[in-house]
Amino acid sequence: MVAVVDWAVIVASLAYAAWALVAVVRNQAPREPYVIGAGVVELLILIQVVVAIVLMIVDGTPDETATFIGYLLMNLLIVPLGLFWALAEKSRWGTSVLVVAALVVPVLVVRMQQIWDAGAA
Amino acid sequence: MSDTPRRSSGPGRLLIAVYAVFALSASARAGVQIATSFDEAPLAYLLSAFAALVYVVATVALARPGPKARRVALTAVTVELIGVLTVGTITAFDPGDFPDDTVWSLYGRGYGFVPLVLPVLGLLWLRRTRDTEGASGRP
Numbered sequence: 001m002v003a004v005v006d007w008a009v010i011v012a013s014l015a016y017a018a019w020a021l022v023a024v025v026r027n028q029a030p031r032e033p034y035v036i037g038a039g040v041v042e043l044l045i046l047i048q049v050v051v052a053i054v055l056m057i058v059d060g061t062p063d064e065t066a067t068f069i070g071y072l073l074m075n076l077l078i079v080p081l082g083l084f085w086a087l088a089e090k091s092r093w094g095t096s097v098l099v100v101a102a103l104v105v106p107v108l109v110v111r112m113q114q115i116w117d118a119g120a121a
Numbered sequence: 122m123s124d125t126p127r128r129s130s131g132p133g134r135l136l137i138a139v140y141a142v143f144a145l146s147a148s149a150r151a152g153v154q155i156a157t158s159f160d161e162a163p164l165a166y167l168l169s170a171f172a173a174l175v176y177v178v179a180t181v182a183l184a185r186p187g188p189k190a191r192r193v194a195l196t197a198v199t200v201e202l203i204g205v206l207t208v209g210t211i212t213a214f215d216p217g218d219f220p221d222d223t224v225w226s227l228y229g230r231g232y233g234f235v236p237l238v239l240p241v242l243g244l245l246w247l248r249r250t251r252d253t254e255g256a257s258g259r260p
Binding site: 067073081082088094096104 | 130131132133134135137138139141142145146149150152153156157
């Protein structure tokens with residue numbers, strides 16, 4: 001894993017979660033800026049996935065390869081699925097789905113780092 | 122006026138989203154455990170798979186309309202609550218039976234106790250939305 005990419009994903013997803021949380025508190029339904037924001041987070045995740053795949057090919061895989069790939073896939077899916085589920089609900093509860101989806105991302109990234117580092121140690 | 126919210130709208134939207142996260146992660150985890158190291162802790166891994174199945178069923182049933190889906194959801198969420206209480210209690214007093222963690226170990230401590238809170242919220246939500254299916258309005 002490349003620290004810069006990991007941190008970019010973690011910071012972006014946490015910032016996005018905080019941003020969406022403000023909208024929940026203000027009783028706002030999901031709006032267009034949140035779709036664009038989700039796209040930015042997803043783009044960073046996509047970069048992270050590509051980097052991870054390249055590293056696995058070049059440097060070898062972490063010990064728990066299957067679990068690592070599972071997390072990688074779930075991270076890729078969580079934001080689009082969350083967005084899909086959120087946009088159908090025109091209330092603050094739709095926006096709250098975005099908060100949850102965005103909070104799952106950093107958790108998965110940290111778990112992936114743990115698995116990756118366990119192999120390197 | 123006397124509208125009870127639809128099961129998949131309002132707070133239900135969030136509840137189902139959290140259920141979906143657990144369905145997804147529990148399934149992935151159980152799949153990996155069973156595929157790669159089933160021999161190490163068969164009981165714990167089978168339990169993981171069972172928990173994953175319960176979450177998947179609960180997610181789908183909560184999201185679907187109709188009285189039939191409601192009954193399925195009620196069953197799944199009840200099984201979930203019994204499961205997390207039973208496994209939580211066993212693992213708290215005699216961890217020997219489960220050498221590897223499941224979602225429900227120690228009342229879901231590894232997952233911020235969300236597994237314990239989730240079925241309670243699920244049951245409350247099913248009660249709130251009881252009349253949505255139009256069988257007959259609340260008196």
